[in-house]
Amino acid sequence: MRTILRTAALSAVALMTATACGGQGSPAGGEGPDPADADLTVVTGVYPLEWLAREVGGEGVAVVQLTEPGMEPHDLELTGRQIGELTEADLAFYVAGLQPAVDEAVEQEASDRALDVADVVELHPAGEGGHEHGDEEAHGHEEDAHGHEEDAHAEEEHSEEDAHAEEGAGGDGHDHGDLDPHFWLDVDLMSQVAGALGERLGELNPEAAAEYTANAEAVTAELEAIGQEYEDGLASCEHNEVVVGHTAFSYLTEHYGLEQVGISGVDPDSEPSPSQIAEIADFVEEHGVTTIFTEPLMPEETAQTIAGETGAAVEVLDPLEGVTDASPGDDYPSIMRGNLETLRTALACS
CATH class of the missing domain: 3.40.50.1980 (Nitrogenase molybdenum iron protein domain)
Incomplete structure (x- = not known):
């Protein structure tokens, strides 16, 4: 599979500048520099990370969004050209478990040039912070063949959930469904990721490190303001x-x-x-x-x-x-x- 992806990626690189459109190969909405002219190029597959990369990266960083406008990001399937964009990027910025196609491509083509949000913040187990109705039917007070309630089954499920949470904290095993990738709805977590992104961009382009740090601080200030509005509201x-x-x-x-x-x-x-x-x-x-x-x-x-x-x-x-x-x-x-x-x-x- 790696050979197939590599072949598709190399054949796609030559087409990148000729076929860039719709937020792929060039920044969505025409914002920021073209990848060919940028100091750095960041590829991501979901809007909040795109926004964060633009804000922290500033004018010298091109951001390539892999998900077309209006498309459900969970359903993303990568074309050969998109794999080529990922292969050529300075940084793949993603949330492991959110988009399986991106996970696979990063692992095979950009594992040494990736920033996984799950390695920066601790993601919640899926379903934490609320409940899904109907769970009682599947996992509730059913009796087993001997007439006993399946409490052991429930305890086992909790143990498995705890194990998944520990895996998330360690940055391993991010199967979608085990961990909830929607961290960006917590502005405090977004601030942590902004800081980590600024640091990584500074490592890739030390001459602009101070700019990335300042941009990350500005983003954090705006996120803190939004958080305070939520607290008050x-x-x-x-x-x-x-x-x-x-x-x-x-x-x-x-x-x-x-x-x-x-x-x-x-x-x-x-x-x-x-x-x-x-x-x-x-x-x-x-x-x-x-x-x-x-x-x-x-x-x-x-x-x-x-x-x-x-x-x-x-x-x-x-x-x-x-x-x-x-x-x-x-x-x-x-x-x-x-x-x-x-x-x-x-x-x-x-």
């Missing part, structure tokens, strides 16, 4: 239940003392069962939940079904996996602030 709310399409918001809800309730799990492609939908509807009615949250890159049919049964409204809460026309802003800071206003309205915050 969510300090006094009538509700704390956040019902979402998939459990991508654990970093945000845990940080600010909210309860995330997912219609499906951390994987946006998983389909909820009719019983899960019924349980969510019951939960919404029992807790007086007024809003079901959907996402810009997810279908909203299930949310609309639950809303129709309960009288709740449907609003967009953006997990910042990409920027679309449905996003409550046009960049990371404005979308985070848009999410805050959406939450304040839904949770009746004063």
